[in-house]
Amino acid sequence: MLKLLLAFLTLTLPFLAHSFSPDHPTDRRVLVLLDDLAVKSSHSLFFKTLQSRGFDLDFKLADDPKIGLQRYGQYTYDALILFSPTVDRFGGSIDLAAILDFVDTGHDLIIAADTNASDLIRQISVECGVDFDEDPSAMVIDHTSYAVSDSEGDHTLIASDDFISSDVILGSKKIEASSILDNAPVLFKGIGHTINSENSLVLKVLSASPSAYSANPNSKLSSPPSLTGSSISLVSVVQARNNARVLISGSLSMFSDRFFRSKVQKAGSPDKHEKSANEQFLTELSKWVFHERGHLKAVNVRHHKVGEADEPAIYRINDDVEYSIEIYEWHGKSWEPYVADDVQVQFYMMSPYVLKTLSTDKKGNYFTAFKVPDVYGVFQFKVEYHRLGYTSVALSKQIPVRPFRHNEYERFIPAAYPYYGAAFTMMTGFFVFTVVHLYNK
């Protein structure tokens, strides 16, 4: 019996945890590191939305000495949520390098910082391309687009609705209040950050309004604040080149039940929303971060000559080629056909000789036909598809192209008959001349 169990374990152990991959997109285990176990209940709505989507959450204190991301060289978790803004050192084997390795191997990460965020959390964010305000007691303050509140008068509770315009990141359903049809804002209370403009992998998802600034709300402003205006990002996402996704928020409380359920009225606006957009915003964003949306896979790359089915090892110049590929998007439970009209294929040798937009049958199948250029050499079929919010599709397949063989040229061209005739006339003429010349004497 024990033997059987052991055999079962050794067989299933490699399949217990994976980063997102086309073969193992489901059954994902998430490690949640908390400063205080009270967060588990105060932020329960957010955790429940994850659990209801089939994620297995493992709550641990951040300084628990037994935590670790790996065991025997295998990752035991697929994603990591850091709801521990003040932790200086993680317990167990987790440290900065371990978390970066975790992301480098394609795993996902959610970081929520807050005022007094520790250096460790800041360092992790910097490695992801996000710089939090260096002043530890600074908060984002906005005197024009704050949320009206009875208890708080320092305008640090911000009502922001400056979202990134991307359906794939935020979901196609408009973020709106449950009762009123117009857009409800997202409540935010925490520290702001900036993103490096040269880093194309980081995206501002929720920006502060132009009137926002980052400063300590309890002290008088003696010098101009370092972060101002809409360059302040409240929530950012990163999609690394290995398709690992990272969500970085400057506020832990925006994930809380209180903010999820809070009524909200933006200053200067007569609309009172029954519910903030936090729940929908963060749910949709977590779907994106955990690859339930915007993850593409390209399969069945095929190319062949027109009229043939088999893939040749080499093409000849001027061959007519058909190229087809299937692209699917993960929708949380199944792979659905991806529909777009801007997927292109290149026939590439140092530079694209052919660049064609693929036609699609709306069932995930993309195809086109083109003529191999009149140039021989080693070519590549290349598909480079990079779109905001989608994982990048980069495929290349090498194929040589040869010139005509000696016996493949056209023969007996009608237009050339006069030339053939002339050549043979000259031969006959030579023969006749020889005879005449010899017997003339």
Add this chain to the structure above:
Amino acid sequence: MVKPSSSSSSTSQDALALFNSLRSAYSATPTALKIIDLYVGFAVSTAIIQVVYMALVGSFPFNSFLSGVLSCIGTAVLAVCLRIQVNKENKEFKDLAPERAFADFVLCNLVLHLVIMNFLG
């Protein structure tokens, strides 16, 4: 002062005289050389016909065009060479037997037509 009409008539008379003297001089040419001249003329006119044809239809099978024209030109050149060598008046080749010159001519023609057939495509 010379009248224009007499001038033009004297020019045409000069041309006629020149042409007549040329014809009488050429009639003295041996028949063997005349045959060679006929052969050269035939080759050159065939070449010209092909060039005109190419100008009309375009140069698509360019290798065929080249081999067709070059076979005519080559034939004409070789025939002219033969004519130079077998001409009795030409003292430069007086040591060369006309049979030897003809043998060279035949050999060169064979090589020429071999190349032309390869290139005709």
